[in-house]
Amino acid sequence: xxxxxxxxxxxxxxxxxxxxxxxxxxxxxxxxxxxxxxxxxxxxxxxxxxxxxxxxxxxxxxxxxxxxxxxxxxxxxxxxxxxxxxxxxxxxxxxxxxxxxxxxxxxxxxxxxxxxxxxxxxxxxxxxxxxxxxxxxxxxxxxxxxxxxxxxxxxxxxxxxxxxxxxxxxxxxxxxxxxxxxxxxxxxxxxxxxxxxxxxxxxxxxxxxxxxxxxxxxxxxxxxxxxxxxxxxxxxxxxxxxxxxxxxxxxxxxxxxxxxxxxxxxxxxxxxxxxxxxxxxxxxxxxxxxxxxxxxxxxxxxxxxxxxxxxxxxxxxxxxxxxxxxxxxxxxxxxxxxxxxxxxxxxxxxxxxxxxxxxxxxxxxxxxxxxxxxxxxxxxxxxxxxxxxxxxxxxxxxxxxxxxxxxxxxxxxxxxxxxxxxxxxxxxxxxxxxxxxxxxxxxxxxxxxxx
Amino acid sequence: xxxxxxxxxxxxxxxxxxxxxxxxxxxxxxxxxxxxxxxxxxxxxxxxxxxxxxxxxxxxxxxxxxxxxxxxxxxxxxxxxxxxxxxxxxxxxxxxxxxxxxxxxxxxxxxxxxxxxxxxxxxxxxxxxxxxxxxxxxxxxxxxxxxxxxxxxxxxxxxxxxxxxxxxxxxxxxxxxxxxxxxxxxxxxxxxxxxxxxxxxxxxxxxxxxxxxxxxxxxxxxxxxxxxxxxxxxxxxxxxxxxxxxxxxxxxxxxxxxxxxxxxxxxxxxxxxxxxxxxxxxxxxxxxxxxxxxxxxxxxxxxxxxxxxxxxxxxxxxxxxxxxxxxxxxxxxxxxxxxxxxxxxxxxxxxxxxxxxxxxxxxxxxxxxxxxxxxxxxxxxxxxxxxxxxxxxxxxxxxxxxxxxxxxxxxxxxxxxxxxxxxxxxxxxxxxxxxxxxxxxxxxxxxxxxx
Numbered sequence: 001x002x003x004x005x006x007x008x009x010x011x012x013x014x015x016x017x018x019x020x021x022x023x024x025x026x027x028x029x030x031x032x033x034x035x036x037x038x039x040x041x042x043x044x045x046x047x048x049x050x051x052x053x054x055x056x057x058x059x060x061x062x063x064x065x066x067x068x069x070x071x072x073x074x075x076x077x078x079x080x081x082x083x084x085x086x087x088x089x090x091x092x093x094x095x096x097x098x099x100x101x102x103x104x105x106x107x108x109x110x111x112x113x114x115x116x117x118x119x120x121x122x123x124x125x126x127x128x129x130x131x132x133x134x135x136x137x138x139x140x141x142x143x144x145x146x147x148x149x150x151x152x153x154x155x156x157x158x159x160x161x162x163x164x165x166x167x168x169x170x171x172x173x174x175x176x177x178x179x180x181x182x183x184x185x186x187x188x189x190x191x192x193x194x195x196x197x198x199x200x201x202x203x204x205x206x207x208x209x210x211x212x213x214x215x216x217x218x219x220x221x222x223x224x225x226x227x228x229x230x231x232x233x234x235x236x237x238x239x240x241x242x243x244x245x246x247x248x249x250x251x252x253x254x255x256x257x258x259x260x261x262x263x264x265x266x267x268x269x270x271x272x273x274x275x276x277x278x279x280x281x282x283x284x285x286x287x288x289x290x291x292x293x294x295x296x297x298x299x300x301x302x303x304x305x306x307x308x309x310x311x312x313x314x315x316x317x318x319x320x321x322x323x324x325x326x327x328x329x330x331x332x333x334x335x336x337x338x339x340x341x342x343x344x345x346x347x348x349x350x351x352x353x354x355x356x357x358x359x360x361x362x363x364x365x366x367x368x369x370x371x372x373x374x375x376x377x378x379x380x381x382x383x384x385x386x387x388x389x390x391x392x393x394x395x396x397x398x399x400x401x402x403x404x405x406x407x408x409x410x411x412x413x414x415x416x417x418x419x420x421x422x423x424x425x426x427x428x429x430x431x432x433x434x435x436x437x438x439x440x441x442x443x444x445x446x447x448x449x450x451x
Numbered sequence: 452x453x454x455x456x457x458x459x460x461x462x463x464x465x466x467x468x469x470x471x472x473x474x475x476x477x478x479x480x481x482x483x484x485x486x487x488x489x490x491x492x493x494x495x496x497x498x499x500x501x502x503x504x505x506x507x508x509x510x511x512x513x514x515x516x517x518x519x520x521x522x523x524x525x526x527x528x529x530x531x532x533x534x535x536x537x538x539x540x541x542x543x544x545x546x547x548x549x550x551x552x553x554x555x556x557x558x559x560x561x562x563x564x565x566x567x568x569x570x571x572x573x574x575x576x577x578x579x580x581x582x583x584x585x586x587x588x589x590x591x592x593x594x595x596x597x598x599x600x601x602x603x604x605x606x607x608x609x610x611x612x613x614x615x616x617x618x619x620x621x622x623x624x625x626x627x628x629x630x631x632x633x634x635x636x637x638x639x640x641x642x643x644x645x646x647x648x649x650x651x652x653x654x655x656x657x658x659x660x661x662x663x664x665x666x667x668x669x670x671x672x673x674x675x676x677x678x679x680x681x682x683x684x685x686x687x688x689x690x691x692x693x694x695x696x697x698x699x700x701x702x703x704x705x706x707x708x709x710x711x712x713x714x715x716x717x718x719x720x721x722x723x724x725x726x727x728x729x730x731x732x733x734x735x736x737x738x739x740x741x742x743x744x745x746x747x748x749x750x751x752x753x754x755x756x757x758x759x760x761x762x763x764x765x766x767x768x769x770x771x772x773x774x775x776x777x778x779x780x781x782x783x784x785x786x787x788x789x790x791x792x793x794x795x796x797x798x799x800x801x802x803x804x805x806x807x808x809x810x811x812x813x814x815x816x817x818x819x820x821x822x823x824x825x826x827x828x829x830x831x832x833x834x835x836x837x838x839x840x841x842x843x844x845x846x847x848x849x850x851x852x853x854x855x856x857x858x859x860x861x862x863x864x865x866x867x868x869x870x871x872x873x874x875x876x877x878x879x880x881x882x883x884x885x886x887x888x889x890x891x892x893x894x895x896x897x898x899x900x901x902x
Contacts (some may be wrong), residue, residue: 043517292518
């Protein structure tokens with residue numbers, strides 16, 4: 001008898017990372033530089049306890065937190081999140097405000113409209129819902145080359161195709177984007193292109209940040225090809241790591257003029273001209289606050305907002321109210337911002353330790369991309385080397401109890417180029433300072449052996 | 452320019468209930484007997500505060516609750532849930548244990564295997580994931596006629612079709628099920644039939660409960676047609692209301708022999724012969740504990756479990772750990788069972804008030820289905836009457852500030868029969884005792900005017 005599974009049920013591959021995680025669990029002495037987990041020691045245990053105690057202290061606030069809400073999310077959290085985004089986009093020196101029609105403007109209120117902001121079960125759910133509302137099987141999404149591998153898993157599962165656009169250290173290569181779009185136009189595939197997916201801050205896996213100018217450039221180029229496509233081509237900005245910046249202007253609420261200008265935290269694409277109709281912004285409280293609370297959000301233009309809201313209604317009628325009230329409390333009291341300032345310091349310190357260890361232990365012919373925030377370093381070995389799960393380097397590293405994410409896992413199945421196989425993502429997010437030092441030392445020794 | 456939306460994005464209809472909810476919000480004096488909300492006054496505010504305080508009191512338990520977990524859910528909650536299910540299936544007099552091969556057996560441990568139990572964002576997410584893993588566009592699902600309308604919304608959104616099977620007061624009409632399957636076989640559509648969806652306890656919207664014998668009968672008939680279908684046909688048992696029973700044997704932990712046998716709580720379909728390979732059991736802690744915590748679960752046979760787990764990985768990598776620890780704490784301390792006993796009493800009381808009010812105010816030619824648990828009464832008017840949103844009855848009720856769910860919304864789009872339009876779902880879940888009395892009085896007055 002055949003299986004009854006749907007095409008999607010049959011097709012959906014196991015997550016590439018699950019094998020790595022299983023491996024980590026089965027070797028207790030293994031140091032994992034692979035996981036994208038956040039720092040365990042700074043998780044906001046006390047703040048969460050305090051906030052939840054506050055919410056559940058009275059029936060007046062406790063009952064609504066334990067009852068059904070509305071699909072798009074609680075109004076207070078939606079408003080607080082929109083205001084928080086506005087602060088992120090205006091934070092920094094006034095000079096950093098983007099040019100709109102040649103003049104530096106204050107942000108009009110509709111740039112961060114809470115009515116078009118939806119609360120989701122992490123930003124991952126927002127990405128999934130967006131793909132459901134936007135893409136039919138066989139459609140195309142442009143992605144950075146490399147990109148976030150769980151987004152690639154969504155595409156794989158849903159029968160969607162990806163085309164990679166070259167990534168430079170300051171973000172997407174605009175010239176290559178134009179070439180890719182031209183090629184798709186010539187091959188008659190442009191009508192299937194629905195969106196470009198961009199991890200805009202401290203990119204997963206490379207740590208690269210796309211400048212505001214580049215975001216404007218991307219939108220302009222997508223717009224240019226819309227006529228030939230016959231429909232809008234959206235820019236999906238995944239800003240999951242945005243708040244994990246190392247910059248010393250990290251502390252919130254300082255007067256703007258005293259903040260240094262920080263190229264690692266440009267305004268979001270929402271601030272670009274024409275963004276309101278074309279940018280889907282995906283944000284999350286998982287990375288800056290707590291993955292175990294799993295609250296994310298998105299801003300979506302119409303008709304996407306309505307479509308995504310309806311589909312989310314069928315998924316879960318809205319994200320758990322109790323978690324929404326936890327986040328609302330943390331934002332409202334300012335404890336959220338205090339916590340973020342704390343983890344920024346912590347990640348800065350851990351990144352510094354990894355940087356020093358890399359300089360000391362890695363062979364000089366490995367190119368290191370240093371991030372300005374986030375959780376990852378990106379190491380590029382000479383092109384003849386292979387870092388894949390079957391390579392000598394990977395297997396020897398594993399034997400020496402150290403694990404990394406092979407770069408190849410982060411590249412889309414794009415028939416127009418060979419998948420690079422000589423890179424690795426190395427995370428300092430979850431390890432202790434000691435394990436970061438030890439792990440990089442072990443990995444460096446393996447590399448010196450083979451390079 | 453065309454929209455870029457996918458077929459699903461374009462197709463997905465607004466939830467039928469959203470208009471009703473909006474209407475309720477815009478009329479402050481309106482008494483809503485429509486919402487499926489749970490009783491507000493008994494939400495477990497104190498227990499939740501205590502449990503979360505416990506989890507977040509130390510870094511040792513607090514940090515894992517705020518960190519990422521695994522997609523299928525936390526092991527402790529999965530094991531506690533499996534054990535809880537086992538208690539539900541064995542609870543009651545020994546005579547109620549199902550026959551397996553002619554003998555009354557203790558349940559073999561693999562009937563409730565925690566390894567095949569997955570924690571989800573409410574049971575709604577489990578239903579959605581199951582449809583993704585099981586059904587391609589154009590596939591067919593058999594449903595009770597009428598059925599849970601948000602399940603119908605999932606089908607509508609995903610381009611799936613439903614066929615209704617007649618519902619009797621003691622559950623699905625097996626003779627009609629056989630007829631429907633025969634018809635589908637003759638029309639060549641049986642190959643598209645993937646599952647039968649059953650709301651087995653205190654059915655939404657009718658309150659009916661399907662007996663264990665009928666569950667066995669359903670499985671037998673589905674099995675009989677599998678050869679012709681060419682693949683398994685699954686039974687999806689949605690047990691969302693299972694624990695909301697009124698029976699006086701509700702208090703937990705009493706010795707079994709002192710519990711009265713209660714026909715409203717038969718064993719689940721998991722206990723039927725052959726169930727392990729064919730039953731998908733969907734359960735939830737939303738209804739018996741708190742919708743705002745939104746934790747549900749499912750038991751799925753292979754290859755469905757693996758497919759659903761992979762797809763859930765792409766949705767959200769697993770349900771928020773913090774909420775899972777909240778439920779695990781409540782189950783482990785026994786506070787969950789205490790709470791359930793309390794709300795059972797509360798709902799019994801509210802149902803009694805509604806029953807009395809219906810007897811007093813409704814015209815005698817309205818047939819009332821009295822539930823043995825759950826949140827709903829089902830009222831069947833004479834067939835010539837209409838209860839739809841455009842009907843005189845509905846509009847007059849609204850003018851008199853009382854709202855119900857028109858029965859027609861709960862019927863699938865099934866071309867093989869006319870949609871009944873003369874029924875209403877009336878909920879006592881969320882209203883105060885006074886509002887239940889007043890609401891039924893108002894509605895009775897409207898009905899007396901038109902019948």
